[in-house]
Amino acid sequence: MSEKGRPFLTLEHITVRYLDKTLFTHLDWELLEGQQWAITGNSGSGKTALLNTIAGRFNVINGGIHYHFYEQYRRQHTITDPYFTYRNLLAQVAHHHNFRNRSNTTDFYYQQRFNSMDAGDAPTVRQYLYGEDAANMPEDTLLAPLRINALLDKELIKLSNGETRRVMIAKGLLQKPLLLMLDNPFTGLDVQTRRHFMEMVNQVIASGIHVLLVTSPTEIPDNITHVLTLDNGAITGRYTRQEFQRLPAAGAAPAAAGPVIDREKLQALVQPAPRAFNTIVHMENVHVQYGENVILDNINWTVKPNEKWALLGPNGAGKSTLLSLINADNPQAYANELYLFDRKRGSGESIWDIKRKIGFVSPELHQYFPARNSCLQVVCSGFFDIIGATRMPTPExxxxxxxxxxxxxxxxxSAQPFKQVPESIQRLALLARALVKDPPLLIFDEPCQGLDAQQKQHFKQVIDTLCAVMELTLIFVTHYQEEIPAAVTKVLRLEKGKAVPS
Structure with a gap:
């Protein structure tokens, strides 16, 4: 066990740059042995950047980072690997995966998880965690709370949000780190899974691993001992857990009102083409199955024009698959009794005919845009229903x-690279991408992931104002009740692929 009170990690007067941007200036912070820290702050405050800096991904141009745990390890162990550094002793689990195909030459594409033949090019969980020669997997009791064994033969691309997070944390733990850094591990998880993840983090801490956790001020596991608050790249507070909990609203600054939406400007912008549909979505006994695994079980659902629906249910309930049928991403639509915009799927309409009528936002979508695309290019790609700036928009x-x-x-x-702006800005750019073509149907799959309290409030205001000034149909997915816009009046709830009473 480590001796409490000795320095474990010290950031001394560091100035950090990434590309052409200064992220931190003369920042000081020290983590002592036995301390477990949560980092919190508004979107864009520098939380993920701080993890990346500690992991050695960004340039420290002044000051220095002292990895005392690494120096202590070297004194206690004989190291023969000349390339062994502090990076061997820390593991960083990002909020988003960076899985690649088995060939390791091409990235996943968005629809791949729904195409059974192409999904076969994705490695299984077993291969991802243990390599191609995974016959002799080591027993690791630390992985037991992650319940990985049931997932070992499942392709990575077919994992649910919660399953993906469990696998990524398992990968980090298999490195046997002294420091485990987790970036928003609870975001996008249902209530029960969040509770399970909280307990899992507590168990990791109890095992002797130091944890550095980026999270919201309301989702801090019990074994976290200290809280660091950031704002605009500067430390605004260092608290013990007890001190932080005594702060107003658990340390969260009151959400400001946010920008006021100009309704006249919005109405001038919204110029939908005349259209008349009897139904937007109509499903009769829709059934989706992969092998022995039933994903959707006899779903009957009708969405009428101008209705506002919440699609709810725990992780793995089938929500993403249901949306993929509507958004023309899943080929099993052709094997089902599914009508979109009054036409039966497979009756001659193309995928692009359907996508032209739908504005779509999902938590995974931003990962698939090329790094060189600007935010404006990403927004303009919505006119063509493509991912990437491969077509030139008109001046209009x-x-x-x-x-x-x-x-x-x-x-x-507008001109900044999409992949380099804060995640909250990426979310809002994807919302603009969904809105540019004035679609009759908007599908928002957890659109508030990565937004802070003020941005969530602004987002809801935008949606409710949109619903007031234009005719649109909305399907809204979230695990947080407070994120649902006031305009939503109907609910479809799924559990284990079945529709259940709300």
């Missing part, structure tokens, strides 16, 4: 896209 389309970015208060990010 560009102006329309910029108008939506102004409405969402992200116009200042």
């Amino acid at each position: 389309q560009t102006a329309h896209a910029q108008g939506w970015m102004e409405i969402l208060d992200i116009a200042q990010y």
Whole structure:
């Protein structure tokens, strides 16, 4: 066991740059042995950047980081590997996966998880964790709370949100780290899974591993001893757990009102083409199955024009698969009694005919855009229902896209690379991408992931204002009741692939 009170990690007057941006200036912070820290703050405050800095991913141009745990390890062990560094003793689990195909030459594409032949090119959990020669897997009691054994033969691309997070944490723990850094591990998980993950983090800490956790101020596991608060790249507070809990709203700053939406400007921007549909979505006994695994079991659902639905249910309930049928991403739509915009699937309409009528936002979507695309290019790609800036928008389309970015208060990010802006800005850019073509159906799959309290409030205000000034149909997915816009009046709840009473 480590001796409490000795320095474990020290950041001494560090100034950090990434690409052409200064992230931190003269930042000081020390983590002592036995301390377990949560890092919290508004979106874009520098939480993930701080983890990346400690992991050695960003340039420290002034000051220094002292990895005392690494120096202590070297004194206690004989190391023969000349390339052994502090990085061998820490594991960073990002909020988003970086899985690749088995060939390791091409990235996943968005629809791949729903295409059984292409999904076979994805490695299994067993291969990802233990390599191709996974016959002699080591017993590791630390992995027991993650319940990995049931997932070992499942392709990575077919994992649910919660399953993906469990596998990524298992990968980190298999490195036998002295420091485990977790970036928002609870986001996107249902209530029960969040509770399970909290207990899992507590068990990791109890095993002797130091944990550094980026999380919201309301989701801090019991074994976390200290809280660091950030704002705009600066430390605003260092607290013991007890001190932090005594702060107003658990340390969270009151959510500001956010930018006021100009309804006249919004109405001028919204110019939907005349259309008339009897039904937007109609499903009769929809059934989706992969091998022995039933994902959707006899779903009957009708969505009428201008209705606002919440699609709810725990992780793995079948929500993403249901949305993939509507959004023309899943080929099993052709084997089912499914009608979209009054037409039966497979009656001659193309995928693009369907996508043209749908604005879609999901938590995974931003991962699939090329790194070189600007935020404005990402927004403009919504005119063509493509991922990536492979088609040139007209001047009118560009102006329309910029108008939506102004409405969402992200116009200042237009020229910046999409992958380099805060995740909250990426979310809002994807919302603008969904709105630019004035679609009759909006599908929002956990659109508030990565947004802070003020941004969530602004997002809900935008959606409710949109619903007030234009005719649109909405399907909204979330695990947080407070994120559901006031305009939503209907609910479909799924559990284990079945529709259940709300």
